[in-house]
Amino acid sequence: MSTLHTVNKSPFEKTSLDVCLSHAGAGASVLLLEDGVYGATKGTAVETRVKQALDSVKLFVLGPDLKARGLSEDRVIEGISVVDYAGFVDLAAENDKVQAWL
Amino acid sequence: MKFAIQVNEGPYQHQASDSAYFFTKAALEKGHEVFRVFFYHDGVNNSSRLTTPPQDDRNIVNRWAELAEQHDLDMVVCVAAAQRRGVVDEGEMQRNGKDATNIHPRFRISGLGQLVEAAIQSDRLVVFGD
Numbered sequence: 001m002s003t004l005h006t007v008n009k010s011p012f013e014k015t016s017l018d019v020c021l022s023h024a025g026a027g028a029s030v031l032l033l034e035d036g037v038y039g040a041t042k043g044t045a046v047e048t049r050v051k052q053a054l055d056s057v058k059l060f061v062l063g064p065d066l067k068a069r070g071l072s073e074d075r076v077i078e079g080i081s082v083v084d085y086a087g088f089v090d091l092a093a094e095n096d097k098v099q100a101w102l
Numbered sequence: 103m104k105f106a107i108q109v110n111e112g113p114y115q116h117q118a119s120d121s122a123y124f125f126t127k128a129a130l131e132k133g134h135e136v137f138r139v140f141f142y143h144d145g146v147n148n149s150s151r152l153t154t155p156p157q158d159d160r161n162i163v164n165r166w167a168e169l170a171e172q173h174d175l176d177m178v179v180c181v182a183a184a185q186r187r188g189v190v191d192e193g194e195m196q197r198n199g200k201d202a203t204n205i206h207p208r209f210r211i212s213g214l215g216q217l218v219e220a221a222i223q224s225d226r227l228v229v230f231g232d
Contacts (some may be wrong), residue, residue: 008121008230034117064124065117085128092125092226093103093134100229102110 002027004095008034008102011046016101018046021053029091031083033062040066041075054079062088105129106220107139110231112147113162114155119148122230123165130173138176138220139166141209143231146184149177151206167208177209178216 011017017039040061059080111118191205221227
């Protein structure tokens with residue numbers, strides 16, 4: 001049983017990313033979208049927490065939402081994959097369920 | 103694969119309606135089926151045909167309606183959430199003694215049972231909100 005978790009809030013606004021990463025089981029996938037994409041960028045106060053999570057979960061970030069915020073893909077932490085909406089659909093299909101951390 | 107989509111946020115509020123729209127469009131383009139899009143809470147405001155955004159802005163209501171037209175999507179608005187927010191169809195107008203309707207004809211008002219059914223009938227329920 002694998003789950004896709006979606007986080008749409010900035011980690012500097014809400015704690016949903018931290019709570020999600022603490023909850024997500026090994027092998028789960030986590031997609032950062034909307035303001036959640038800030039959690040995928042290098043050099044922030046949550047970078048260490050996010051890198052640590054990469055040991056047990058797969059992390060993804062929605063490319064169009066990075067672009068909408070003026071963030072280029074080279075700002076993304078290594079190990080996090082950039083996907084588009086089609087990739088989001090694939091993730092939702094590949095996992096058994098989708099949990100939105102609203 | 104069969105998807106059900108839930109939208110909990112109004113148009114132009116933040117980004118949930120946009121995200122839900124682009125996800126739904128991408129799923130349909132990949133050949134998946136979208137069993138139903140259910141609009142709940144402030145999401146019911148996505149169905150007002152009276153919205154008039156500036157011409158150079160995206161028209162969120164019409165965009166949903168066009169996608170529904172192209173793919174014969176079932177777009178359901180929660181009745182209790184709609185009543186609270188003044189989203190009205192012909193039936194609700196008569197039942198509640200109102201003098202107008204404002205729902206776009208591509209949407210229909212129904213109950214939460216439609217969300218439960220969509221969750222049961224679909225392989226995945228994907229929720230968008232604030």
